Amino acid sequence: MKKKFFLSPRLLFLAIMFLSLNFSFAGKSDLIKVEPPFWWTGMEVQELQLLVYGNNISENTVEINYPGVKLSEVIKTENPNYLFLNLMISREAKTGKFQIIFKKKNKKVLSYGYELKERKSGSKEREGFNSSDVIYLIMPDRFSNGNPENDNMPGMLEKVNRKDPNGRHGGDIKGIDNHIDYFKDLGVTALWINPVFENNMPKYSYHGYSITDFYKVDPRFGSNEDYKKLVDDCHKKGIKMIKDMVFNHCGSGHWWMKDLPQQDWIHQFPEFTRTNYNAAIATDPYASEYDKNKFLNGWFDVTMPDLNQKNKLLANYLIQNSIWWIEYAGLDGIRMDTYPFSDKEFLADWMNRINKEYPNFNVVGECWISSASGIAYWQKDVVNKDSYKSPLKSVFDFPLMFAIGQAFTENNTWDKGIVKLYNALGQDFNYENTNNIVVFADNHDTERFFSTIDKDYNDFKNAMIFLLTTRGIPLIYYGTEILMTGHKNFGDGDIRKDFPGGWIGDKNNAFTNAGRNLQQNDAFNFVKKLLNYRKNNKVLQTGKLVHFIPENGVYVYFRYNDENAVMVIISNNDELIKLNTGRYSEILKKFSTGTNILNGQKIDDLGNISISPKSSMVVELR
Numbered sequence: 001m002k003k004k005f006f007l008s009p010r011l012l013f014l015a016i017m018f019l020s021l022n023f024s025f026a027g028k029s030d031l032i033k034v035e036p037p038f039w040w041t042g043m044e045v046q047e048l049q050l051l052v053y054g055n056n057i058s059e060n061t062v063e064i065n066y067p068g069v070k071l072s073e074v075i076k077t078e079n080p081n082y083l084f085l086n087l088m089i090s091r092e093a094k095t096g097k098f099q100i101i102f103k104k105k106n107k108k109v110l111s112y113g114y115e116l117k118e119r120k121s122g123s124k125e126r127e128g129f130n131s132s133d134v135i136y137l138i139m140p141d142r143f144s145n146g147n148p149e150n151d152n153m154p155g156m157l158e159k160v161n162r163k164d165p166n167g168r169h170g171g172d173i174k175g176i177d178n179h180i181d182y183f184k185d186l187g188v189t190a191l192w193i194n195p196v197f198e199n200n201m202p203k204y205s206y207h208g209y210s211i212t213d214f215y216k217v218d219p220r221f222g223s224n225e226d227y228k229k230l231v232d233d234c235h236k237k238g239i240k241m242i243k244d245m246v247f248n249h250c251g252s253g254h255w256w257m258k259d260l261p262q263q264d265w266i267h268q269f270p271e272f273t274r275t276n277y278n279a280a281i282a283t284d285p286y287a288s289e290y291d292k293n294k295f296l297n298g299w300f301d302v303t304m305p306d307l308n309q310k311n312k313l314l315a316n317y318l319i320q321n322s323i324w325w326i327e328y329a330g331l332d333g334i335r336m337d338t339y340p341f342s343d344k345e346f347l348a349d350w351m352n353r354i355n356k357e358y359p360n361f362n363v364v365g366e367c368w369i370s371s372a373s374g375i376a377y378w379q380k381d382v383v384n385k386d387s388y389k390s391p392l393k394s395v396f397d398f399p400l401m402f403a404i405g406q407a408f409t410e411n412n413t414w415d416k417g418i419v420k421l422y423n424a425l426g427q428d429f430n431y432e433n434t435n436n437i438v439v440f441a442d443n444h445d446t447e448r449f450f451s452t453i454d455k456d457y458n459d460f461k462n463a464m465i466f467l468l469t470t471r472g473i474p475l476i477y478y479g480t481e482i483l484m485t486g487h488k489n490f491g492d493g494d495i496r497k498d499f500p501g502g503w504i505g506d507k508n509n510a511f512t513n514a515g516r517n518l519q520q521n522d523a524f525n526f527v528k529k530l531l532n533y534r535k536n537n538k539v540l541q542t543g544k545l546v547h548f549i550p551e552n553g554v555y556v557y558f559r560y561n562d563e564n565a566v567m568v569i570i571s572n573n574d575e576l577i578k579l580n581t582g583r584y585s586e587i588l589k590k591f592s593t594g595t596n597i598l599n600g601q602k603i604d605d606l607g608n609i610s611i612s613p614k615s616s617m618v619v620e621l622r
């Protein structure tokens with residue numbers, strides 16, 4: 001309610017005098033931020049640390065009088081505009097708002113209502129994503145524009161420009177929400193959406209990795225409530241949500257960059273210092289201090305300052321931030337960007353805290369390293385020589401991604417071509433949990449796979465079969481199912497093109513059968529068939545794997561458990577090959593017939609199998 005009132009000149013003078021003497025009396029507008037914005041009762045960890053930001057806020061004393069909530073410590077930093085309040089929220093604390101009272105010379109100058117919500121029952125038991133899932137990766141700006149009205153938003157520096165491959169195209173959360181039935185129909189069971197946090201940067205901000213507010217969805221994607229609704233809508237249809245987060249860096253337009261809580265909140269150098277991006281440094285026994293310092297503390301880009309997670313207040317801020325999002329939005333997983341670039345003791349603290357609050361939750365870390373040993377270092381329960389214990393459960397299989405590219409582009413020799421798949425999987429002794437590894441042929445940072453194989457459709461089908469029948473959690477980059485192309489050397493815009501049909505007025509709507517051409521429909525139906533077969537097949541999800549050295553460019557492996565087995569045959573050969581089935585007797589002897597699930601064809605004699613040129617068979621054994 002707005003009230004009109006008039007002040008006499010004398011009163012106005014007195015008021016101005018008073019405000020200038022005691023600025024924080026100006027009221028709530030003076031308290032710029034309290035984060036996390038709210039919290040919950042019934043959490044495992046009772047400590048909560050609030051960041052309070054306001055003009056000279058540290059000049060005040062603070063009081064809280066609320067049963068079950070104890071103010072245990074007030075921390076000041078060198079910046080008078082910040083206070084960090086350590087609270088203990090005991091089991092007795094009731095949900096509702098309590099007042100944080102700020103006093104100066106024993107006089108109340110400000111009161112802030114802080115809300116404690118009730119923790120959702122069962123939130124601790126959430127399942128997390130696992131190898132029964134297939135993840136679909138979406139770049140939200142490039143998938144579908146469900147709400148053209150939010151393309152340009154007041155206060156947001158970058159405006160929409162769909163003609164610019166590095167500009168904002170207008171895709172949003174509503175656009176994703178509108179296509180849940182498409183995901184369901186395709187057969188994927190989890191979404192990983194590139195960061196939806198506010199990225200209020202002057203340019204090149206569509207990708208979401210220059211976060212300017214860790215508690216706010218970018219208004220050009222929608223609101224926090226829209227994001228939560230998307231998660232709820234997905235859950236109703238059996239689709240899980242993995243949130244992309246970045247703790248290594250923020251955007252230079254982040255609100256705190258103008259007024260840092262502490263000088264060591266970020267890593268600062270006399271002149272701009274860039275990371276060397278070499279994630280293997282973190283495990284390199286010979287790495288120089290010079291390289292390590294650059295890797296860990298250098299900025300990701302001029303516009304991406306490096307956060308200092310050794311700063312305990314920042315570390316706590318980030319840890320609570322992820323817990324807040326899991327609890328608020330009901331997440332099933334997190335994908336953590338640039339994992340080894342952050343302080344590794346902090347990473348362990350962060351993961352332990354999540355595992356304590358949500359024991360079944362899953363987090364996949366981006367460790368972009370070309371060797372299995374380098375990645376396995378970061379996986380939970382792996383015993384490392386330096387005794388570092390990483391509580392991170394899942395990792396991305398970058399070595400296998402490289403191998404998939406080579407397998408279908410190189411000529412087959414004893415050490416080239418399809419044998420690369422065999423050799424890459426042979427490194428699995430490094431991992432502690434081979435089911436909890438995310439496998440992929442491409443992602444938002446790499447060349448699109450259909451371009452890697454020079455649009456060879458047979459290679460495409462063979463690779464999809466491998467991806468969806470090998471161990472781990474398969475990941476499909478949006479548009480792979482309709483054969484989207486994109487070359488990394490043409491810039492990131494080329495590998496992150498708009499999904500056709502995602503915008504009103506698009507020539508083709510590839511979300512529909514009628515909007516896809518013949519080959520696209522064939523690819524869509526092929527991937528769909530595999531996804532739906534995998535969805536109901538425990539052997540492919542969690543079964544053991546045994547494979548045989550490729551012969552004649554043909555790779556044969558089995559997924560099996562005590563009852564069932566699936567035989568996968570992938571031929572990279574241009575000719576029809578009759579298999580030497582005697583090699584496979586250790587598995588085949590238990591079965592007499594099989595059915596190729598790709599075309600329904602029965603195989604009555606398992607001793608006599610031939611594979612057509614450049615094709616695959618997925619044989620369910622009986």
Ligand code: CA
Pocket residue numbers: 145146147148149150151170171172220
């Ligand atoms: Ca939009």
